[in-house]
Amino acid sequence: MSELFAKDFLRALSHAAQRLAASDSDVGVSDALSALEDAAEVLVAGPDEAVLSIVGDAFYLGRKMMAHASTEFDSLLVALKELKIDSITVLRSPTRSDLADLAALVGRVSDDLPVEGTVRLNERALRTSDLEIQPLHDLRRSYSFSLDALRDVSRGGSLHLEGVMEAVDEFLDGGAADPSSSMLLATVQNHDEVTYYHSVNVCLLSMALGRFSGFERDQVRMLGLSALLHDVGRVVVDEAALRNPGRLSNEDWAQVRLHPQEGAATIMAASGHGQEAAAVVALEHHVRFDGGGYPDLGGKTPHLFSRMVAVADAYDAITSFRPYRPARTPNEALRILLEGAGTAYDPDLLRLFIQMTGEYPPGSLLLVDGGEVVLVTHAGEGTLRGLIVRSSEGEVLEEPEPIDLAGVTIQSQLMSEEAGVDPGSLLESAEHVEPLER
Amino acid sequence: MAGTNGSADVDTLGIEWHDEQLQRVRAVFESVDTGGADAVVRERVLAEMPDSDEGLLLGISALRDLLRVEHRPERFRRLLRIWSGKVTAGVRSRQFEAAGMWLRALVEAPVFPEEFSHLVAGMRRDLARDGLLEELVTGVVEEGSPPEAAPLLATWGEPLVEFLISQIVTDHPLVNRRHIVDFLGMAGRGDVRHLTARLADPRWFVVRNVATAIGKAGRATALPALEAVADHEDERVRVEVLRAVSALKGDDGTPDILAALDDPSPKVRQAAVSLLRASPSEDVVPGVVAVVDRGDVSADDARRLVDVITERRDASVREALEGLADRRFAIGTTKAVRDQARRALEGWSE
16 A cells, blocks of 8 residues: 555545535536546555544554655645544445545535445544654644645735744744755645645745855745745636646736736735835746846846745746646756756856755656665755665665765656655655755 | 746747757756855855845835836726825834835836826825824824934825915914924925915915925925015015025025015014024125115114124125224214214224
8 A cells, every 4th residue: 555545545535625615517526536536446456445544734544654745735634634534444445425425525515424335534543652653844844834824815815924924934943944855845746736835845945045045044034935925926816727737828828927916916015014025026036037027127137036036936847747748857957947047047046056956956866777766865065865765676665775876877867756756755764864064 | 936937947848958058057067066166156146135124125116116017907006005005004103214215106206107197196195184194294293303204294295285284274283383384394395386386375374384384395496486475465474485585595595685674574674684694695795785875774774784794703894894984974874874883893893
């Protein structure tokens, strides 16, 4: 029983609940339920049943914590906790109607708690002593907190900067300025809340770049706030366009191009003295280093923070899946960024970013000469270290082994689907590898 | 989000790697591997780090950019509401410098599309309502009229002038009238026409205070309007007009002051004498001598004028006094002048 299967199940459950809650078309709901059915089948293909538990801030599959899934499906975790659901037991051959009941409950379309059938709730509540307890990385908690801060903006339709600032402070207290941890965690993605997750990732990457550049804590803090809110214009305007498969229509594109203005105005309305940089970054993060891009600000060079966020923004976007294109590897992302050095991006900042990440940024999955797959955990300044996450026989290791990649020949880079490994899920393991010196 | 930014990742997908590009990438990667090679770059970046007190300027810059690019009326109105909120917050928190900067962000060197001028005008009018000007005026007084409030008052313009005039007229003004006139003067610094238009007010006390304020505003473009009321029927107005003209013209105002010595009102003439006494202009001594030589001022005024030049104590004064003191066959004012000059010279030698 794989954590990846469990993640697929959680993703499908989240989608189905959303479709039902949104009173989507019959076809849309039907497709989502079919996907949930498929994911549930795969989840219980081996064992007789699968038990997903919610304890504290994390999902558990059996006794094992799914740290990364807890971050990736944060909103589902929150929803289940609100419904006081401690565990979901999926029995062999789960029926479509039982799964639909579960999705309806999660989507708040129904209040019926399934107690019998092939999907059962709260039957296998685990005691803490049953679990493999490991502390969630502080950054994960901060990540969830940041997501909540952005969701509040969307729910309330207005921005409370104090809450967002608290999220940034949590990040800083949790070690967000450490490039390796930040880059590993920033590999988390969520297809339903693209903007929220992207914003938090850009925040992490920007703060790491700020710290790497020698900023003081207060400066990193303001950069973090600016980065976390850089896309707030999308949060308050329209998330739907992002989920459309295929390229954007002209109308959608015109709408998207207005999000810097929307974001800047939203922040400006909420900001107090000393927080104005966030509005500037929201307005300028699509203005290129050479003054091009949008909106047309008369060719002026964007503010330093805007240029830093632009690099982090592009890096995260390129390495993330979008409905209209696949994700690229971190190394490919750097190459693409370099294409824009001096035109789209500030070459100095790009240089610092690459110096921070190294040629193969943390989160990269590398196939090395011996046939093993290595997750890069620490890179830059002449060092490259990681964890062997898949053996040369193709077996995913339960306990990844540290490796120094100096002198090791790298055959190729892999996408996480190819490697069968989720880079961010190894954040806690990577903590045990010697941190990047600065 | 760069995901839909053509420049970032969409247009560059599938790029072909030419040799030159590859070399550039390699060079960067190689420099990375050497480690620590980018101290200079880091310094350059840090040098660009904004000071914490630049935040306000950043915000204002962003607002002006937004005003420039926004062409949707409803969204433009929203920007105006944000602007109004910033000014209001600055006034209420008595951060007058910040309030003034926000106010000027919209008013000075306008960047917004021409078609929205009426919206801007409307919002400026609205801003002056709801007691904000009362809060502004009382706040500035309570804070001891700090100099940073002056630009804010200067930028507010006509609505503030109108409010302050209403305070002149009322029996129970919010603050001391001295402050009101001071603030009127500041309000006129941005565009003194807001004040000169008020010189046509039928109420003499309004015109008097406005004239005083114009003098404080220090805008010479107000002179024609002031001179037009120099012969106002009320002597109290004429006194203030004379003072304002003198303040605005400086040394060039001496002929106006000397001319005021012919005013039928003793108060105006007294004001003129005081102004001559305070004036550093070299034209004062010959001007005064010419006036007393004419013999058509009163004996008291003549004595005061002789005192005025005596106080200056320079060589030209002594020469002038000797000329006045040498007169023979003096009677009336001429005699009074001669006697005063002789006494002055006696005191001089001591």
